[in-house]
Amino acid sequence: MNLFERSDVFAALDLGTTNCRLLVARPAGDGMRIVDSFSRIVRLGEGLASSGVLSEPAMRRTIEALEICSAKLRQRHVTHARFVATEACRRAANCGEFLLRVREATGLDLEIIPTG
Numbered sequence: 001m002n003l004f005e006r007s008d009v010f011a012a013l014d015l016g017t018t019n020c021r022l023l024v025a026r027p028a029g030d031g032m033r034i035v036d037s038f039s040r041i042v043r044l045g046e047g048l049a050s051s052g053v054l055s056e057p058a059m060r061r062t063i064e065a066l067e068i069c070s071a072k073l074r075q076r077h078v079t080h081a082r083f084v085a086t087e088a089c090r091r092a093a094n095c096g097e098f099l100l101r102v103r104e105a106t107g108l109d110l111e112i113i114p115t116g
Helices: 056-075 087-091 095-106
Strands: 010-015 019-028 031-041 080-085
Touching (some): 010 056, 056 095, 080 087
Antiparallel strands (some): 010 019
């Protein structure tokens, strides 16, 4: 029994301390077929250890990459998605401001996932 429709398109976005990665796939036979992907070094966590906050240049670089991801999601008509952020967002004192800026610029609602 196939749980997914042929028209379903799935996406996973992982925003880490260093990289932003996106994978888009659709059901194909017993598995999935990748239809789009994106990876960019954004260095979101640059300077975080010493300052405790995400720097303006790091946030700008990251939002630019996330704008590309958002466009790919629209272009591929994604029906199911999960967008997660990791360590840098967990640790940054200004993470709330960053997530709001991401949502306003891209429409993406990032989920900060816990450790371990």
